[in-house]
Amino acid sequence: MSVTVRVPAKVNVQLAVGAARPDGFHDLANVFLAVGLYDEVTATPSPDGPRLTCEGPDAGQVPLDESNLAARAARALAERHGLEPAVHLHLAKDIPVAGGMAGGSADAAGALVACDALWGTRAPREELLEICAELGSDVPFSLVGGAALGTGRGERLRPLEVGGTFHWVFAVAEGGLSTPAVYREFDRLTEGTDVPGPVASEALLSALAKGDAAALAATLTNDLQPAALSLRPALADTLEAGRTAGALAALVSGSGPTTAFLAPDAATAARVAAALTASGTCRTARTTTAPAPGATVLS
Ligand SMILES: C[C@](O)(CO)[C@H](O)COP(=O)(O)OP(=O)(O)OC[C@H]1O[C@@H](n2ccc(N)nc2=O)[C@H](O)[C@@H]1O
Numbered sequence: 001m002s003v004t005v006r007v008p009a010k011v012n013v014q015l016a017v018g019a020a021r022p023d024g025f026h027d028l029a030n031v032f033l034a035v036g037l038y039d040e041v042t043a044t045p046s047p048d049g050p051r052l053t054c055e056g057p058d059a060g061q062v063p064l065d066e067s068n069l070a071a072r073a074a075r076a077l078a079e080r081h082g083l084e085p086a087v088h089l090h091l092a093k094d095i096p097v098a099g100g101m102a103g104g105s106a107d108a109a110g111a112l113v114a115c116d117a118l119w120g121t122r123a124p125r126e127e128l129l130e131i132c133a134e135l136g137s138d139v140p141f142s143l144v145g146g147a148a149l150g151t152g153r154g155e156r157l158r159p160l161e162v163g164g165t166f167h168w169v170f171a172v173a174e175g176g177l178s179t180p181a182v183y184r185e186f187d188r189l190t191e192g193t194d195v196p197g198p199v200a201s202e203a204l205l206s207a208l209a210k211g212d213a214a215a216l217a218a219t220l221t222n223d224l225q226p227a228a229l230s231l232r233p234a235l236a237d238t239l240e241a242g243r244t245a246g247a248l249a250a251l252v253s254g255s256g257p258t259t260a261f262l263a264p265d266a267a268t269a270a271r272v273a274a275a276l277t278a279s280g281t282c283r284t285a286r287t288t289t290a291p292a293p294g295a296t297v298l299s
Pocket residue numbers: 012015024025026027028030100102105135136137138139152153154179180183254255
């Protein structure tokens with residue numbers, strides 16, 4: 001018997017970043033939107049002990065040792081329930097690795113839900129969310145999907161209403177960016193300035209609730225964008241190529257280097273993706289829609 005769970009990637013439609021806290025993290029007003037690019041995590045009993053395998057275009061960059069977030073998730077659930085994590089986790093990865101789309105977080109949430117079903121632990125949702133938060137700031141959102149406002153370091157979630165379907169294009173860059181390195185660059189760029197406390201934008205929340213793409217485009221912000229551009233200046237060319245091709249707005253996805261383009265409709269999204277691919281400023285461009293559901297058991 002095995003259990004397969006599908007988990008979405010995310011884009012941050014607002015990422016307001018406060019000053020570094022004493023623990024090194026940053027307080028956020030983080031408006032997450034789950035998008036229709038997915039990883040699938042399959043859990044199968046493995047009597048000989050834990051095993052981890054991975055397939056997909058970026059599989060070579062995924063650590064297959066115990067540092068893998070999916071393996072850590074299985075271990076955390078097993079420990080809490082006095083079980084051995086005797087499971088084979090197989091990751092079918094479609095979310096770019098180190099791309100700012102929470103791919104590792106998706107695998108962690110997927111592994112947790114898959115092992116919970118496989119082992120019959122039936123952990124309450126609150127317990128799963130607690131384990132998620134221990135694993136990483138983005139992991140709770142990967143579990144819940146849809147749209148949510150994340151505060152604290154992004155792990156405390158309030159679900160948000162989304163009144164329609166949004167059309168997105170994602171330009172996947174060559175190579176990844178390290179999330180801690182991007183936050184460090186944010187600290188360097190803001191050194192000596194008064195970084196305001198992060199606040200969610202009412203105009204943005206209202207655009208989401210109405211499903212109004214033009215209004216959402218006018219309110220998208222990412223405080224990590226200057227840091228990602230500073231570490232990877234060529235991303236400016238990708239953003240420009242997407243804007244020129246008809247995107248309503250262009251921004252870096254989370255810590256990057258994936259860039260995100262909001263389109264008014266599916267036909268424009270397809271044109272923007274084709275133009276981005278032809279521009280030679282990215283590895284590949286993908287179209288998708290949002291919101292997408294959170295971690296979902298497929299079988
Ligand atoms: C950029 C985002 O993806 C936006 O959603 C997240 O803030 C990052 O979330 P994540 O990858 O789950 O991050 P974590 O695994 O919790 O932390 C990795 C590192 O990112 C930095 N970090 C992360 C979250 C946060 N609120 N402040 C931070 O400064 C810290 O250096 C931390 O050591």
